[in-house]
Amino acid sequence: MKSTASKKTLLLMIAVFVVPVILAKLALENDWFTKAATNKGQLLTPTIDMSAVLQNEAPKWRLVYVMPSQCDAVCENALFSINQVWLALGKESDRAEALVLLKEDSDNTAVAALSDYPNVSTLASSNSLSLETNSVYIVDTQNNAMLFYQIKNDRKEAVMESRDMLADIRKLLKLSRIG
Known part of the structure; x- marks a missing residue:
């Protein structure tokens, strides 16, 4: 019982740190947003x-x-x-x-x-x-x-x-x- 709870906690911790990195990489590669440019010329x-x-x-x-x-x-x-x-x-x-x-x-x-x-x-x-x-x-x-x-x-x-x-x-x- 304790083992499954600690596995869930570990998977949740990995997901919390890895998923945002994967999403950021996908957003950059697929141009999901306009890149910031501050110059007007x-x-x-x-x-x-x-x-x-x-x-x-x-x-x-x-x-x-x-x-x-x-x-x-x-x-x-x-x-x-x-x-x-x-x-x-x-x-x-x-x-x-x-x-x-x-x-x-x-x-x-x-x-x-x-x-x-x-x-x-x-x-x-x-x-x-x-x-x-x-x-x-x-x-x-x-x-x-x-x-x-x-x-x-x-x-x-x-x-x-x-x-x-x-x-x-x-x-x-x-x-x-x-x-």
Whole structure:
């Protein structure tokens, strides 16, 4: 009698510890739930190495935009967004930089209009990077573009995208000790 009670207790103890592990493994393997992702931008896999362009620059977190040959509403929204996000960083803004990469065929009128955004830096680049001109990229202190945000024509949508950029870069600055 005592033997069967102790066997039941042993089986119950094994079940209490083993069954949750088996269920967790099955849940992970079969994608029974959505995996947590806290970033709001789209993750670049693999990252884009921008060392050739940024090799002489100080290590900072960067919001990078490539100036197109024709600056349209998307371009204007991107320039506005990176400036606003940089301003919103407040005391952390010294660890980040809003940067516009200029190519040979970049819109000179838009480049001249950048004087309206004194916090936005420019850098001439002859390197051909695989960066889209309708996106803003977050580049880490090791010069890897890691997140990007598609900028929209509509100013309200662009502002919403700016909020996502700000949330992501704040999180990255909080977690990073570099830059």
